[in-house]
Amino acid sequence: MSNEWLDRNIRAKGPLGAAYPRHMFIMEGDTPSFLGLIPNGLNHAETPGWGGWGGRYVRRTPAGEARPIWTQGGDSFMRVTSADTIDGRTSDQATIWRWREAFQNDFAARMDWTVLPFAKANHPPRPVVNGVSGVAPVVIHARVGQIIPLDASASSDPDGQRLTYRWFAYAEAGFDGRAPNPAVSIAQPTAARTTITVTARCDKSWLDLPQLPCPAERQAQLILAVTDSGTPALTRYRRIILEVSDDD
Numbered sequence: 001m002s003n004e005w006l007d008r009n010i011r012a013k014g015p016l017g018a019a020y021p022r023h024m025f026i027m028e029g030d031t032p033s034f035l036g037l038i039p040n041g042l043n044h045a046e047t048p049g050w051g052g053w054g055g056r057y058v059r060r061t062p063a064g065e066a067r068p069i070w071t072q073g074g075d076s077f078m079r080v081t082s083a084d085t086i087d088g089r090t091s092d093q094a095t096i097w098r099w100r101e102a103f104q105n106d107f108a109a110r111m112d113w114t115v116l117p118f119a120k121a122n123h124p125p126r127p128v129v130n131g132v133s134g135v136a137p138v139v140i141h142a143r144v145g146q147i148i149p150l151d152a153s154a155s156s157d158p159d160g161q162r163l164t165y166r167w168f169a170y171a172e173a174g175f176d177g178r179a180p181n182p183a184v185s186i187a188q189p190t191a192a193r194t195t196i197t198v199t200a201r202c203d204k205s206w207l208d209l210p211q212l213p214c215p216a217e218r219q220a221q222l223i224l225a226v227t228d229s230g231t232p233a234l235t236r237y238r239r240i241i242l243e244v245s246d247d248d
Contacts, residue, residue, distance in 0.1 A: 041237035122230030
């Protein structure tokens with residue numbers, strides 16, 4: 001996010017890059033809104049509460065507003081909040097910086113596209129989950145205790161680059177304040193093929209509010225991140241939505 005990085009990766013790339021301004025205080029405040037529109041497989045613009053490159057938001061009515069809006073913040077008891085927890089750190093900003101390396105690399109690659117022929121530039125991979133291509137979420141109906149196979153081995157890269165895989169549960173995504181989202185375990189989080197298991201319909205260890213009831217139907221979200229080995233390395237995603245409805 002520094003001027004040094006921008007000099008090297010943006011401003012040095014053609015007349016368009018040279019026009020990029022030097023920031024003195026903060027980066028552009030509208031950037032998160034724009035990042036949600038990039039079709040990277042996170043589908044953030046569809047539902048801002050899901051989280052994506054532009055951050056994760058909650059729909060509430062802040063002081064001074066006449067109606068609910070998608071915004072950051074929330075109440076003080078972690079019922080409905082836009083904060084994510086990454087590596088032991090919890091903040092609203094974590095919902096953006098958790099993706100920073102990926103979207104910065106994407107920015108640098110897009111500048112390459114303005115000055116390089118296709119064969120000399122890097123392009124993002126194309127994730128495929130259980131034979132389903134595209135960017136739409138993959139919806140799976142699941143029971144507590146059920147072992148569910150997930151297969152991304154059909155994913156490809158337009159430049160023939162080697163791909164790496166990372167599956168992770170996004171515990172905060174879509175949290176509605178009624179009850180914690182389901183708990184999910186992932187057998188092989190860095191393999192092209194893995195299995196997942198819903199271990200609890202409501203993960204009360206994630207949210208220390210045991211008095212919240214656990215509704216009969218809950219939704220868990222997993223993210224597959226597929227990254228190529230090009231320069232800069234580019235990442236695309238598939239969101240897997242687990243509709244969990246069985247008793248534990």
